[in-house]
Amino acid sequence: MPTSAPPPNARERQKRERRLALIEAAQRLVGERGLDDVTVEEISSAAGLSTRTFFNYFDSKDDAVLGIQEIELDAEVRAQFVSGGPSGRLMSDLEALVAGFLKDAAPNIEQVERAMRLLTSEPRLMQRHVAWHQRIVGEFEELLSERRKARPSPVDDDTIGMVAGLLMRSSALAWARSGYEGDAAAHLPEAVAQLRLLLDD
Amino acid sequence: MPTSAPPPNARERQKRERRLALIEAAQRLVGERGLDDVTVEEISSAAGLSTRTFFNYFDSKDDAVLGIQEIELDAEVRAQFVSGGPSGRLMSDLEALVAGFLKDAAPNIEQVERAMRLLTSEPRLMQRHVAWHQRIVGEFEELLSERRKARPSPVDDDTIGMVAGLLMRSSALAWARSGYEGDAAAHLPEAVAQLRLLLDD
DNA sequence: ACTGCAACTTGCACTCAGTGCAAGAATAGT
DNA sequence: ACTATTCTTGCACTGAGTGCAAGTTGCAGT
Numbered sequence: 323m324p325t326s327a328p329p330p331n332a333r334e335r336q337k338r339e340r341r342l343a344l345i346e347a348a349q350r351l352v353g354e355r356g357l358d359d360v361t362v363e364e365i366s367s368a369a370g371l372s373t374r375t376f377f378n379y380f381d382s383k384d385d386a387v388l389g390i391q392e393i394e395l396d397a398e399v400r401a402q403f404v405s406g407g408p409s410g411r412l413m414s415d416l417e418a419l420v421a422g423f424l425k426d427a428a429p430n431i432e433q434v435e436r437a438m439r440l441l442t443s444e445p446r447l448m449q450r451h452v453a454w455h456q457r458i459v460g461e462f463e464e465l466l467s468e469r470r471k472a473r474p475s476p477v478d479d480d481t482i483g484m485v486a487g488l489l490m491r492s493s494a495l496a497w498a499r500s501g502y503e504g505d506a507a508a509h510l511p512e513a514v515a516q517l518r519l520l521l522d523d
Numbered sequence: 524m525p526t527s528a529p530p531p532n533a534r535e536r537q538k539r540e541r542r543l544a545l546i547e548a549a550q551r552l553v554g555e556r557g558l559d560d561v562t563v564e565e566i567s568s569a570a571g572l573s574t575r576t577f578f579n580y581f582d583s584k585d586d587a588v589l590g591i592q593e594i595e596l597d598a599e600v601r602a603q604f605v606s607g608g609p610s611g612r613l614m615s616d617l618e619a620l621v622a623g624f625l626k627d628a629a630p631n632i633e634q635v636e637r638a639m640r641l642l643t644s645e646p647r648l649m650q651r652h653v654a655w656h657q658r659i660v661g662e663f664e665e666l667l668s669e670r671r672k673a674r675p676s677p678v679d680d681d682t683i684g685m686v687a688g689l690l691m692r693s694s695a696l697a698w699a700r701s702g703y704e705g706d707a708a709a710h711l712p713e714a715v716a717q718l719r720l721l722l723d724d
Numbered sequence: 725a726c727t728g729c730a731a732c733t734t735g736c737a738c739t740c741a742g743t744g745c746a747a748g749a750a751t752a753g754t
Numbered sequence: 755a756c757t758a759t760t761c762t763t764g765c766a767c768t769g770a771g772t773g774c775a776a777g778t779t780g781c782a783g784t
Contacts, residue, residue, distance in 0.1 A: 373764095
């Protein structure tokens with residue numbers, strides 16, 4: 323697996339541009355008129371594409387508005403966690419894992435900001451967002467299951483996975499509250515501290 | 524607010540029966556053929572009702588399959604929590620609050636069992652289920668916001684709300700694993716213990 | 725028992741998200 | 755330039771979901 327990806331060809335470049343154009347159009351229109359008053363046809367048109375093509379880029383209208391994409395965890399971070407590392411202490415290693423996911427969670431801050439703003443007024447978008455987050459929690463659980471062979475824990479995977487999800491969300495919220503400054507992962511220690519504070523009560 | 528409700532009239536009885544019939548039909552058909560291969564028309568027909576009436580009972584097909592309904596928290600439990608009780612210690616009071624929600628979360632165990640089984644094979648149902656759960660987390664946060672006036676906490680509402688949600692889910696999972704014996708709330712102490720164990724690592 | 729009213733069911737027509745298919749267009753490789 | 759592969763598009767369609775109005779049913783009062 324080479325470290326540097328080959329230069330993007332015209333196809334890949336166009337694909338990226340079209341995707342961005344669809345997200346932008348979707349967010350703008352929905353921001354102006356609300357989710358239910360904007361059709362996929364309108365979004366596609368605004369981006370200069372057909373409705374049929376829209377669905378080559380996104381599984382659903384909601385996905386386009388949110389700019390949803392899968393997060394790919396760095397293979398090194400993954401391998402480390404699964405083999406019982408990086409430090410051998412579960413909470414600390416969980417932080418590293420969550421940081422690995424947060425790293426690429428917001429490639430385009432403007433779009434994320436807009437999406438997060440729309441979440442507050444559109445329940446269906448919130449539902450889709452939460453489903454996306456839950457998918458990641460599922461990935462946490464799978465990784466934990468694999469790690470268990472190298473380093474067992476007396477706590478079940480469900481609970482650990484949920485805590486990892488909680489830390490991720492808590493950090494993201496704190497990051498949003500800071501005006502999206504720096505990295506979301508920088509807020510992880512404070513999320514852990516909040517949790518510990520609560521558990522001591 | 525009287526403690527005993529008046530006897531249900533024919534209308535209310537019919538409403539309940541029809542609702543149950545729709546859930547039963549939905550779960551049976553989806554269990555046999557999968558979510559996407561069953562139409563709302565088929566479900567309604569199997570329950571002896573029209574498609575149009577189906578939507579008087581459920582907002583969506585997914586809701587019928589899951590048998591989703593709002594949980595009504597007992598007014599006493601609510602008032603107690605909001606005024607800073609019952610014990611004054613946040614974690615302990617959270618447990619009482621979550622137990623209050625769990626109390627009426629599964630009025631019909633058979634249906635819940637069937638729904639939970641379908642969750643594992645139908646991503647869209649999982650998404651709906653998670654959204655339902657997230658709605659409750661939102662209610663936790665509202666209650667926490669109100670309680671804050673009587674008894675402030677150094678931990679933010681988001682984090683506390685998420686922990687309450689985690690405890691609720693953890694208890695429900697343990698309850699399911701036990702074969703739905705007794706009450707889900709009986710598993711709350713063990714959920715808290717797991718969390719504490721993890722945080723000590 | 726009768727009556728008026730409110731609540732509910734149903735059929736119907738419709739919208740729109742989403743899907744499969746095939747012809748045509750665009751890109752990539754030689 | 756040629757060929758193979760990938761992508762776009764138009765089209766037809768399905769099915770979830772919605773509004774509307776006519777008809778039916780339950781309820782309460784007389």
